[in-house]
Amino acid sequence: MKSIVVSAALLAVAGMAFAEPSCNVPKEKWMPEAQFKKQVEEQGYKIKTFKVNKGNCYEVYGEKDGKKVEHWFSPDTGAQVTK
Template sequence: MKALFALLLTTLFAGTAVAGPTCNVPPERWMKEAELKARLEAQGYQIKTFKVSKGQCYEIYGFDKAGQKVEIYFDPQTGAVVASR
C-alpha cells in the first residue's frame, strides 16, 4: 500500500515539475514567429525546434552561440526570456 501511494505521489508531482511557464498574452499582441526567430539567429542561436508551449509561450530547442544545448521560453509579445533549462 505504501508503494502504491508513493507511486501515485511521484506521478502527480512529476507532471508538475516538467511543466513550463505560462505567458498570459492575447494572441493578437504576439510578435510574429519569423521576427523572433530572426532576432535569435542574429544573436547566434541555432534553432532546431520553434513552437508554442502548452503555457502559450514561444519555446525553442537548439544551441547557443557557444554550441551549448538550450531550451528557452520567451514572452510572445516582447521576446523576453521567461525561463530556460
C-alpha cells in the first residue's frame, strides 16, 4: 500500500515538472504574432519554433546568447513567464 501512495506522489510531482505556464489574457488583448516575434528577436533570441501552448502563452524554442532555450511569454506584453 505504501508503494502505491509513493508512486502516485512521484507521478504527481513529475507531472508538475512538465506542466507549462498559463497566461490568462483575453485574445483581443494579444500582441500580433509578427510584432511579438520582432520584439523577441530584438532581445537577442533566434526563433526556431513559435507556438501558442495549451495555457495560451506564446512559446519560443530557439537560441539566445549561443544557448538553446524554451521560453514562455505573456501574449499581451511579451514579458517572459515561468512555470
